Amino acid sequence: MPTNDPTLPLRGDRCPAWAALSALPQRQGEAFQLQDAFAADPQRARHFTVEAPGLRADLSKQRWDAEVRRLLLALAEQVGLPAARAAQFAGRTANPTEGRPALHTALRAPRGSGAPFEDEIHAVLDRMLAYAEGVRAEAEAGVGPGGRPPIRHIVNLGIGGSDLGPQMVVPALRTHSHPALSLHFAGNVDGHDLLPLLARLKPEETLFIIASKTFTTQETLANARLARAWFLAEGGSDIARHFVATTTNVKAAAEFGITTTFGFWDWVGGRYSLWSAIGLPIALALGETGFRALLAGAHAMDRHAAEAPLAENLPTLLGLLDVWLRNFQGCASRNLAPYHQGLARLPAWLQQLEMESNGKGVDRAGEPLPFATSPVVWGEAGTNGQHAFFQMLHQGTDTVPVEFILVREPATGVERMKPATAAALAPLLAEQQRMLLANGLAQAQALMLGKTAEQALGETVPTAAPDQAPDLIARHRRFPGNRPSTLLMLERLDPWHLGALLSMYEHRVFTSATVWGINPFDQWGVELGKSLCNALLPRLGSGDTTGLDGSTAAALDWLRG
Numbered sequence: 001m002p003t004n005d006p007t008l009p010l011r012g013d014r015c016p017a018w019a020a021l022s023a024l025p026q027r028q029g030e031a032f033q034l035q036d037a038f039a040a041d042p043q044r045a046r047h048f049t050v051e052a053p054g055l056r057a058d059l060s061k062q063r064w065d066a067e068v069r070r071l072l073l074a075l076a077e078q079v080g081l082p083a084a085r086a087a088q089f090a091g092r093t094a095n096p097t098e099g100r101p102a103l104h105t106a107l108r109a110p111r112g113s114g115a116p117f118e119d120e121i122h123a124v125l126d127r128m129l130a131y132a133e134g135v136r137a138e139a140e141a142g143v144g145p146g147g148r149p150p151i152r153h154i155v156n157l158g159i160g161g162s163d164l165g166p167q168m169v170v171p172a173l174r175t176h177s178h179p180a181l182s183l184h185f186a187g188n189v190d191g192h193d194l195l196p197l198l199a200r201l202k203p204e205e206t207l208f209i210i211a212s213k214t215f216t217t218q219e220t221l222a223n224a225r226l227a228r229a230w231f232l233a234e235g236g237s238d239i240a241r242h243f244v245a246t247t248t249n250v251k252a253a254a255e256f257g258i259t260t261t262f263g264f265w266d267w268v269g270g271r272y273s274l275w276s277a278i279g280l281p282i283a284l285a286l287g288e289t290g291f292r293a294l295l296a297g298a299h300a301m302d303r304h305a306a307e308a309p310l311a312e313n314l315p316t317l318l319g320l321l322d323v324w325l326r327n328f329q330g331c332a333s334r335n336l337a338p339y340h341q342g343l344a345r346l347p348a349w350l351q352q353l354e355m356e357s358n359g360k361g362v363d364r365a366g367e368p369l370p371f372a373t374s375p376v377v378w379g380e381a382g383t384n385g386q387h388a389f390f391q392m393l394h395q396g397t398d399t400v401p402v403e404f405i406l407v408r409e410p411a412t413g414v415e416r417m418k419p420a421t422a423a424a425l426a427p428l429l430a431e432q433q434r435m436l437l438a439n440g441l442a443q444a445q446a447l448m449l450g451k452t453a454e455q456a457l458g459e460t461v462p463t464a465a466p467d468q469a470p471d472l473i474a475r476h477r478r479f480p481g482n483r484p485s486t487l488l489m490l491e492r493l494d495p496w497h498l499g500a501l502l503s504m505y506e507h508r509v510f511t512s513a514t515v516w517g518i519n520p521f522d523q524w525g526v527e528l529g530k531s532l533c534n535a536l537l538p539r540l541g542s543g544d545t546t547g548l549d550g551s552t553a554a555a556l557d558w559l560r561g
């Protein structure tokens with residue numbers, strides 16, 4: 001494997017296109033009026049819609065035009081994005097501070113594609129899928145080996161990248177999951193996470209997956225010990241059957257007493273690992289066909305990212321838009337609004353992917369960056385967010401771009417119900433699906449259109465206080481509008497489409513990272529807190545506050561009671 005790439009990409013702010021973008025009048029948010037742009041170009045929606053495998057993106061409600069897009073694409077060329085992406089796929093050292101490639105793309109490349117580590121990857125994948133099929137067959141038959149009860153509950157104990165991917169994907173694909181298996185996730189070191197779950201389980205029906213890339217993570221090992229103690233105290237036997245590990249550290253898993261291990265490799269970043277053995281809970285839920293479809297969808301997006309011309313390349317365009325919003329429009333955060341309850345945990349997964357990857361303050365050469373990097377990414381499934389924080393999105397003083405995800409075909413699983421019940425509910429659910437989509441579209445419309453005080457003055461408002469002047473009420477009821485949003489649209493939420501969506505996000509993060517000149521595959525910022533925690537842990541027992549800062553000492557004293 002070659003070491004560091006000698007052709008370090010040029011940092012975005014040192015490129016001519018960056019200077020040209022900085023000089024554009026369109027930079028000033030209000031100088032670019034979305035409604036004027038639509039009036040000037042009746043085909044604007046078409047001109048700014050991009051099709052990618054499984055995904056359609058309408059970027060026309062972003063405050064950009066053909067000139068901005070042209071310069072952003074020039075920026076991508078000038079920083080060497082195509083070469084950087086090719087180097088990542090080929091297994092060059094994409095993560096120089098840890099001296100590793102970043103080869104999550106190889107995990108979903110089919111056999112025969114010539115991707116790096118093909119034999120190792122497919123050997124583990126085949127073994128893991130065979131294991132998953134075995135557990136599923138037991139559940140299906142209602143009986144385990146030797147007449148024992150089958151596994152019915154699977155508990156994944158992992159945190160961060162060893163938790164968020166499977167924890168997001170499993171509910172997203174609920175209607176594709178095995179009905180006789182229940183999947184559970186616990187990550188927090190807080191006993192309040194795992195204990196209530198254990199209280200509902202029986203050892204003989206439970207499978208624990210200890211998921212940790214390093215097998216050294218404090219939280220996961222603590223939960224693994226808690227689970228093992230519960231298992232033995234509740235009369236469980238045969239740890240080998242009931243505990244498996246997904247890790248790169250097979251030796252540590254063996255020392256814990258685990259004999260069934262599905263391995264992966266240091267070149268799979270934690271937040272990019274759901275495609276590896278860390279995806280075991282997904283494989284158990286979906287089975288071999290479903291897991292392979294998830295990989296195939298991701299691979300289709302990989303091919304698009306690698307091969308589509310930049311101007312039609314969705315992860316490239318979205319990553320460039322992220323740069324435009326962050327560095328030229330001053331947007332410090334981005335809201336993710338998936339209008340599908342199954343994607344409720346997508347914001348949490350994306351937070352780790354984007355903020356842990358791009359939340360960096362120095363470039364690859366260690367130089368402090370003179371511009372902003374990762375935005376705060378946050379969100380909630382629609383329509384719930386509308387009734388909570390959308391007020392701020394519409395009338396607050398910050399411009400927060402919103403990314404709506406709309407899914408055309410629902411999959412509620414109503415057809416799994418008794419025929420009479422399904423028949424009674426189907427028309428109501430169809431109407432709810434229309435309500436859901438109308439809400440998502442309406443919010444995007446409202447952000448763009450806004451409402452003037454004059455328009456508000458013309459409205460009858462029964463809830464307004466009668467002693468308040470109508471023009472004062474109208475000032476409160478004014479919406480500035482011209483707020484940017486993106487519409488991502490999927491035909492349906494199945495394993496293939498979800499794989500494509502998630503892979504798109506990975507390539508998009510790589511795009512902005514490349515423009516910013518940062519290494520998106522390390523995470524040194526998580527280390528300091530870990531080591532300070534290790535130092536504080538014995539002090540919580542002993543009460544020794546010698547040398548601590550005043551605040552920490554006082555809190556430690558108080559917490560010890």
Ligand SMILES: O=P(O)(O)OC[C@H]1O[C@H](O)[C@H](O)[C@@H](O)[C@@H]1O
Pocket residue numbers: 159160161162211212213214215216217220270271356523526
């Ligand atoms: O999978 P593990 O080795 O247990 O690591 C779990 C998580 O913890 C670390 O602190 C990192 O911030 C994450 O990137 C990682 O996913």
